Amino acid sequence: MSAEQGSQSSHSARRRWLRVVMVSTAVALVAGAVLTADWLVRKTVTVDVDGSLRRLHTHADSVQSALTEAGVHLAPEDLVFPAPETPLRDHMTITVRKAHTVFVQADGALRSLRTQARHPLDVLAELSVSLAAHDLVEVDGQPYTLARLAAQGWNTPPLSIRVLRSATIQVVENGTTLVLHTTQADVGRALNAAGVSLYVADRVIPDLSTPVADGLVIAIERSLPLTVVADGQTIATRALGPTVGDALAQIGVAPVGLDMTIPPLETPLTAGMTVQVVRVSEDLILKEEPIPFETIARRDPTLAPGEQRVIQEGVEGIRRRQVRVRLEDGQEVSRETVAEWIARTPVPRIIAQGS
Numbered sequence: 001m002s003a004e005q006g007s008q009s010s011h012s013a014r015r016r017w018l019r020v021v022m023v024s025t026a027v028a029l030v031a032g033a034v035l036t037a038d039w040l041v042r043k044t045v046t047v048d049v050d051g052s053l054r055r056l057h058t059h060a061d062s063v064q065s066a067l068t069e070a071g072v073h074l075a076p077e078d079l080v081f082p083a084p085e086t087p088l089r090d091h092m093t094i095t096v097r098k099a100h101t102v103f104v105q106a107d108g109a110l111r112s113l114r115t116q117a118r119h120p121l122d123v124l125a126e127l128s129v130s131l132a133a134h135d136l137v138e139v140d141g142q143p144y145t146l147a148r149l150a151a152q153g154w155n156t157p158p159l160s161i162r163v164l165r166s167a168t169i170q171v172v173e174n175g176t177t178l179v180l181h182t183t184q185a186d187v188g189r190a191l192n193a194a195g196v197s198l199y200v201a202d203r204v205i206p207d208l209s210t211p212v213a214d215g216l217v218i219a220i221e222r223s224l225p226l227t228v229v230a231d232g233q234t235i236a237t238r239a240l241g242p243t244v245g246d247a248l249a250q251i252g253v254a255p256v257g258l259d260m261t262i263p264p265l266e267t268p269l270t271a272g273m274t275v276q277v278v279r280v281s282e283d284l285i286l287k288e289e290p291i292p293f294e295t296i297a298r299r300d301p302t303l304a305p306g307e308q309r310v311i312q313e314g315v316e317g318i319r320r321r322q323v324r325v326r327l328e329d330g331q332e333v334s335r336e337t338v339a340e341w342i343a344r345t346p347v348p349r350i351i352a353q354g355s
Helices: 004-041 063-069 119-127 146-151 187-191 244-251
Strands: 042-051 051-056 079-081 092-097 100-105 109-115 137-140 142-145 160-164 167-173 175-183 203-205 217-221 226-229 231-238 260-262 273-278 279-293 295-300 308-312 315-328 329-343 349-354
Touching: 004 042, 042 063, 051 063, 051 160, 063 092, 100 119, 109 119, 119 137, 119 160, 137 146, 142 146, 175 187, 187 217, 226 244, 231 244, 244 260, 279 329
Parallel strands: 042 092, 100 160, 167 217, 226 273, 295 349
Antiparallel strands: 042 051, 079 092, 100 109, 137 142, 137 160, 167 175, 203 217, 226 231, 260 273, 279 315, 308 349, 315 329
């Protein structure tokens, strides 16, 4: 290649490179202009969903469109400010407060509610659930009186609310009437919640498992303390009476057969009384006693004087007696003969004597 040809080739390469640079620059300028224009027409907004903030650059023309682009789906109970149909403006803040679900149990019905209300009383008001002065409200399992609930603020939405209706009942004891307002399910729980202590032997009418209803009258008959001494043991207990015999039957230490009590069974029961149960038994035993035989002497002229001969040996007789033995708490206290007879008559001893 000549020097002239080499110079022409180098000049041509520089022209091609210049064209490439000019075209690239033009493309970059156009792209930058487009991007700049796009950026200028976009709006920058802040989306606040229950306190969680997100910045959004968008072409949306309304609040609703911006929320859709941000992936925020609205339910009918949700609150949006400004309203969804409001035209979108640059640097706008969109506030969304999502409704929460509360389960409410009241008057035998379980309902669910989506609401913006946070305070339990406001939730109940939305459902038109009224409360009486002595009703209890359980919020997420925690019981509240109406006064305490009204005085307390509520920052966290409740998950569940349960209304416990109160019933007015009367407790009659020893002529005194106590009026109670209770939300308990049965008589036993109502008395326990009111601090009414019961002994096992006390009588409650109606019984403790009876469901509570408005206007119910409960009668309490108190048992009396007593000490029972029986079978080698001393028992401190309580019973209703009205007599010693009734009390012993109630505690299961009743006399049997010949048993006796001190004081007697028909004695009225009084507080602090000591009752002794004496276990009584009687046995019949047979006793035998010998009956001595007598000796009979007969003269025998065939015998020399002073000589004797046994004609018949004597045999003792047997006397039998039936004796009743009385035991009190295992100790013998008396014996009595109830029958007596001769089981065998004695046979006399007969001897012959010389004269």
